[in-house]
Every structure is written in C-alpha cells, then in structure tokens.
Amino acid sequence: TPDGIDVYFDNVGGDILDAALTRLAMHARVVVCGAISQYNNATPVKGPSNYLSLLVRRARMEGFVVFDYAKRYAQAAQEIAAWIGAGRIKVKEHVVKGSVDDFPETLGMLFRGENVGKLVLELA
Template structure:
C-alpha cells in the first residue's frame, strides 16, 4: 500500500514506486517513466509485464527472471500480449537465471557488500521468528505481499 511506496521512495531511495493493487499501473508508468523504460527486470509476468512492455524506450532491455503471477495458474501460463513493443522499440527480452552465474557469486557478494557498506544499497529484512513448522505460512507471506524486504524465518 501507500506505506510501502513511502518506504521505497523515502527510506530506500527509489525515484518512484507503484502500488499495483491500488493504482492503474499503465497510468503510473506513463507518469513515472514519461520517456519510457530503458531496463525492466521482471519477476512478475502477466499483466504487469504487459503494462511495462507498452512503455519501453528505444533499445530497451527486458530481463525475465520469474513470473510469480503465473505460478499458481490452473490454466496455461499467459505470455505477453504486448510483445510487438519489442519490435517497434527495437528492444531485447532475455531470460536471467542466477545459477548461470554461480562461479561469480563470491565476486558479486564482495561488490554488493561494498555497495551496502557505502550506503549505495540499503537493506531491509522482515524477520519472522518461529520453527520449521512455520515455514509454509512464512513462505505464503511472499505471495500475499506481506513482507517488507528480504523475508527471513529465524528458527528458535
């Protein structure tokens, strides 16, 4: 909701945030990215990806890392209906699987921890204290959007 958007733009320093549950995403993208989106990192798929595709800048890059909106579908996975935006904007869409970069994890950890130490990246954790039995319910918090930051189950 609005409190999460305020956290993102205030404490965490993002330029803008969109509450996809309460706002018209296409309208908000027009407002916040009037010159188009240069890089879109997608973990959601579905309608949100379609909205982003309508706002691509020339030579944009779309990185597909997940499609959480499609994971529990009883029907076949819905592909992007606005894929022709890739053609019109001469954009690229490419899959990204973190395991492809396993050999560089240590390098990434060192660089990212430097950014965190320098304050260039701010880290937020949502800690749930419980037992292994609490894992399924804690995991569901991700899908309900109840966590703020990295969700951690701290075992007691």
C-alpha cells in the same frame, strides 16, 4: 515513467510484464528472470500480449538464469557486501520472530505480499 522504461527486470510475467511493455523507451532492454504469476496456472502459461512494443520501440528481451553465473558467485558476494557496507545498496528486511512451527504462516506472507524486502523468520 514519463520518459519510458530503459531497463526492466521481470520476475513476475503476466499482466505486470504486459503493463511494462507498454511503457518501454526506445532501445529498451527487458530481462526475463522469472514469471511467478504463471507458475501455478491451471491453464496454459500466458505470454506477453504487448510483445509488439518490442518491435515498435526497437527493444530487446532476453532471458537471465542466475545459474549461468555460478562461477562468479563469490566475487558477486564480495562486491555486494562492500556496496551494502558503503551504503550504496539499502537492504530491507521484514523479520518475523518465532519458531520452526511458524514457518508455514511466515512463508504464506511472502505469497500474499505481506512483506517488504527480504522475508526472514528469526528463530527464538
């Protein structure tokens, strides 16, 4: 990001968020949707140590909860489906063929980072 990050959508938190904060462009926007790196901590949740980057870059950080937009889900589904159909959005799926018995191992792939795109267990 030689010119900095204009918009950063964070769903990880922790060290990844800290790294992104060091690369913000002027007047950047940071959207916090989750912090999966912190969910299972046995110690207190780690907040961003590079938060002063928000001040220096005159940036803004705001939370985003998808449930706030529940009334617009149907509209979003229609628009996104049209974008996928038109090729404006490329969908990546990692399909694992198996049975219900394969679910625990398949789910583990998600948390080990062994998939690219949406992880799907296709039942035989």
